[in-house]
Every structure is written in C-alpha cells, then in structure tokens.
Amino acid sequence: MRYSPVRPASWLSRVLSLTSVVGGGGCLSKVSPYAGLRWKSTKKKKNTSKKDAGEEERQHQPSGTLSTTSDSGYLVLSQPRHLSDHIAGQSIDQLPLSPEQQALVDLILAGRNVFYTGAAGTGKSTVLRAAVECLRHLGRRVEVVAPTGRAALAVNGMTTWSYAGWTPSAHTHPLNVLREWSTSERNIHRLAETDVLIIDEISMIENHHLERLSEIMKEARGHAGWDLGWNHVQNIRQSAFGGCQIIATGDFFQLPPVCPFQYCIECGSPLLKELRPGETTYRCPSGHGNWPDSYKWAFQSEVWDNADFAHVELRQVHRQAGDPLFIEILNRVRCGTLTYHDVMVLTDPSRKTKDLTNAVRLYPTRSEVAKYNADNLRELKTPAYHFFAQDSFHWNEAAHPHLRSHGERRADGTLAALREHRYEPCLRLKVGMPVVLLSNISISRGLVNGSQGVVVDFAPVDGGDLLQRRRTSRAGLKSVYVSDIIDDELFQYATSTHPVRALPVVRFDNGVVEVIHPECSDHEIGNETLSTGYELDTYSRDMDEFLGRPAPSVLCRTQIPLIAGWAMSIHKAQGMTLGKVIVDLTRAFEEGQVYVALSRARSLDGLKIEGDPRGLLVRREGNQEVKKFYWENFGNKEVLTSGLDLLKMPAGSVAE
Secondary structure, eight states, rough: OOOOOOOOOOOOHHHHHHHBTTTTTEEEOOOOOSSTEEEEEEEOOOOOOHHHHHHHTTTTSTTSEEEEOOTTOOOEOOOTTHHHHHHHOOOOOOOOOHHHHHHHHHHHTTTEEEEEEEEEEEHHHHHHHHHHHHHOOOOOOOEEEESSHHHHHHTEEEEEHHHHHTTGGGGGHHHHHHHHTTTTTHHHHHHOOOEEEEESGGGGSHHHHHHHHHHHHHHHHHTTTTGHHHHHHHHHHTTTGGGEEEEEEOOOOOOOOOSSOBBBBTOBBBBBBEEETTTTEEEESSSSSSEEEGGGSGGGGGHHHHTOOOEOOOEEOOTTTTTHHHHHHHHHHHHHHHHHHHHHHHHHTTTTOOOOOTTTEEEHHHHHHHHHHHHHHHHSOOOOOEEEEEEEOOOTTTTOOOGGGGBBOTTTTBGGGGOOOOOOOOEETTTTTTEOOOOOTTTTTTTTOOOOEEEEEEEEEHHHHHHHHHHHHHHTTTOHHHHHHHHHHHHHHHHHHSOOOOEEEEEETTTEEEEEEEEEEEEEOOOOOOOTOOGGGGGGGGGGGGGGGOOOEEEEEEOOOOSSSEEEHHHHTTOOOSSSSSEESSSOOOOOOHHHHTBSSGGGGEEEEEEGHHHGGGTTTOOOHHHHHHHHHHHGGGGGOOOEEEEEETSSTTTT
C-alpha cells in the first residue's frame, strides 16, 4: 500500500474528505503515512489462502467501513450518500492534530485494531475525541468504555461493567453464565451492534476481565448473526471480540489493575491468594488454573494477541514542549529509571522558579484537598457566592426501562449517577480566590481545561444571554435532540426558584479576563437499538435517524466550570496542563501518582516540590513486565536502564 505525504490538516477536514461522495455512494481519500508513529503488529501470521486472508481481514472491519485497493493506495468507503450532506451543514469547533496524531486517527479510520499509548501530554485524549467524532460522523456505532465511573465520565462513556451488562458480582459467575446473559434482549443489541469499541485507561483492566468481555461479545454477535449462516457465526466466534474493531488506549506505566484475579474466569470461585518467594499467585480451588500476579496485565491476555493490535506510541510531548530537560526527567520517572541527578534537579531548593503565587497543590486524597481548600476559603473575608449544580436525568423510559436507577438522588439532591462528576455539587466562590477552569471555553485565547486564575469580581447575569451563548458557541457537535435538552437545562438554571444572580469574573494567568458562564455537561447512555425499532418523532432531524436508533437517555449536570485553585486531587488533575504546581511529597502516594502529579506542570520552572524527596522513589523501579512489553513493541531503550542508582548516592542523601 502506498501512502501520500503528511499534510497539516485538522481532523474535521480529514473526515470531510472521507465523506466526499464519489460515484455510487462510496468515497475516496488519501491516507497519511504512519511513519511518524512507533507502531507494530505482533500477531504471528498464519499460512492462509488469499480468500481466507481476506475473510480474516474483514473480521476486523465492520460492514460498510473502510477497505483498500493494494495498487492504488486509496481508501474506499462504502457509505450512504446523505451522510456527507448531514455533516456539511454542521458547525464544528475544530481540534488541531499534530502529524503523528493525524496519522494515528487515519490508522483507526482504516479499520485496524489499535492500541496506542504515550507519555503524559502527548495528546492521547485529543486523539480519542477526534477518532470518536470522525467515526461517528462516518456513521459508525462507537461505544467508549473505561474501567471506573470517574474515567468513564471523563470520556463521556460508560464503565466496562455497564457495557457488558454486568453487576458488581458478575465475576462470581462461570463464564458460560456470562455468555448466556449476553444474549438477553437487554444486552444483545448493545454488544452485537457496536462497530467500534474504544477502551480508555486500558492499563487498569485486568487480563481476565478483558477475556470475559471478548467472550461475551463473541457470543452476542454470533447469536445475532444466525440469519447469515453457520460459517458467518463460526467466523465471529473465532474472532477476538466477535470481530468488533477495538481501540485500546492508556499508559501501562501509570495505573495498574486494581485487585486482579479475584475470581476464577471458568467457574467463578474465589481464587486463593498464595504468597510464594518472589511472586504472588492466585489458584482456583477447583483446579482450573494458577495465575501469577505478574500475569495481570491486559497485554498478557490471550485475546490481546488474537486481536492483532497495531501497537502505536505517540512520541511528541506537547505539554512540556519548551522544556526538553523536564521531558527527559519525566520520562525517566515514568519508566522507573530516575537518576540521582534527576532527584537533585527536582528537589534543589535553589532551583529558579517562576512566581508560584496561587499555585495549585496536588494531593493524593480528596479529604486532604477539601481541608486545605476550606482552610484557605475561611481566611478570605470577602462575601461568598454559592453556585448549586443542577442535575437532571432525561429518561427515555420506553426505550430504556432498565435505566430507572440513574434517576436516584443523594441527600443533597444531586444524582447518584453523577457522584464522580468533575463539576462540583456546590461551588463556593469569593473575590480573591484562586480557581482552575474545567472546560475548554476558548482554545484560541488560552482558556482551556486547567487554566489558572483568580476571581476578581462578580457580574450581573442576563438569563436570556445564557441560551444565546449556548446556541452560538456550541452548536454542531450535538444531535438536535441533545442540543434541545442542553438549551432547556441552561434556561432552567437561569430561571429556577434560586436563579443565578451573578457570574464570576476571572483574571487568568495569561492576562485574559473572562465572565465564566454555566455549562451543561451531558452524558448520553442507553442508546442501543431495540428490536422493536422504537424511535422518537422529535429525533427525526438527528443523524441517528437513518442509523435506526432510539433517542438516548441523557444525564446532565449544569454548573459553573470552576473549582477552587488552592488544592486539587491528583485524580482530578489527570489530563490537565497546569502552569503553577506544588507537589507535597510528605503525603502517601500510590503507584504511578508521583508521575501523574509531576507531569501536570507545563515546565520545570512552574513546579515546586515540598516535603520528603524520598517520595520520588515510590516503587521507583517500575514493573518489569511493562518494561518488557514496551521494549518489544516500541524499542524504548530507556525502560531497560538500571534505574536510580541508590548505591552511589552520597551519604546523607535522600536515599538514606
């Protein structure tokens, strides 16, 4: 296959080129080269005929997606003619992609199963958002999942448990029972009709959890395909994840699986934990297997090899682009190869830093954050303004009766389903208070997620202005149905029995002064197609109309997108770029948290480390299985370095 030279292009221009109608409803587009990425397919090739090889390739490509002609180098897309018309009429806020990010999106659009990774600040989340929107504009049914509720909310997705239709006790059941559940009416449509499954934070997903997910997808998709014949069903059941395209992303150097190997994958029995010299193992009392703790990673599962992933590593760090020394140090922290010199650079009290007034402190726990922020808020004698979140659940009861529990509320009136939401249930603000922005208000003016500033005033609010701002600044990416819901939520927020009387005015560190308006964060759930073909008439203008889907149920939280900027939890800061950061190493950090905390800083001169420097050494050597995986797939020589040479540290140093 030939590839054209990389051209600077936004992801929107890429997807529009893919949806330019040619001939009988197909379209042609050049594909950018993949040479800018580190990627590799590790599956062992089988000796197959051309026909068998073609069928094997199609197992990774949902019907109607991209296919290629080997002599032209072009991708050919079979797609309904009116899809491009639908996209062309939308106004979309473009997200710029670097050449390597663009090449990665192209690889995903080509139908490959892809695992992509990269250090903090390389744009993994940017690629995920661009890929999701490109795929959906191309008419693909895309589901985004993550291992935890917090991670799922961050990507507007669902947990792997919810996607699978599992309760918390699902792993206690034998695998054949889970397969049977997957064919129920509640689950089969979601599992069988997914074209692309995107798994975020893959590092936290245990080996056998991924195996279970693949097995139930095989069962559901095979069960739904009986009308196409026995051979079709057999092909599905022999394909990883039933032939669904899989995009997995995350960094195995950061967050490991939590409590792996609790129950036997075959029988559901609790596994017996056995401590052996140099290794913890988990044994099935019924004799189904014995698994070492080092075997917990998703990349060690059988289905990982069967999926034939293209392994891609993003190498260009954008967050610390102007500080190459800091990038090198962070990479060694990530890989567990920190040197004595690195520790001295990070902890040197004489190191020159910028003015760190109102720098945000990062703590491992929310309780520490709450106490530090509350103490500082009390010291401010200016009047406090309270902003209460407005939570709503727009339940499509006829289509999704099983989602009733999502409407349950907590004692404070907020929805229990949104307890991990990044927007505060109650936000208290005062003039003179440092704050951090939680939304991308204006990328061109530098007002993005993580921007730091100070509240300087409160401005009177015009209720009608809220709706107008919604219509002019955010139209385009949402369906008509969801856009109308957001309009209603903002209107109710402005005209409720306790309406907002004033809005905070923030002077950001880059000099921009901005009135911060409320935003409605929506989370679509339960949009699986039902066998009844149920649809809402009010949904007729939406792109999903021709895809035959019901209107989704929608969770909404409307709130001012700010949080107190004195302190923040490491989990909440994940994904942010912060100009001024203080990390207190006297606190107890979990594995991977030190790297996450340090890598939030844009530059070394915007970072201050306080407390015991030995906190840098938490599980400093890194996981050997992860190092081996990255070496084999990306050639990262730095991961094989011996690491921090504590034996050579001077007496009285941090090693003692």
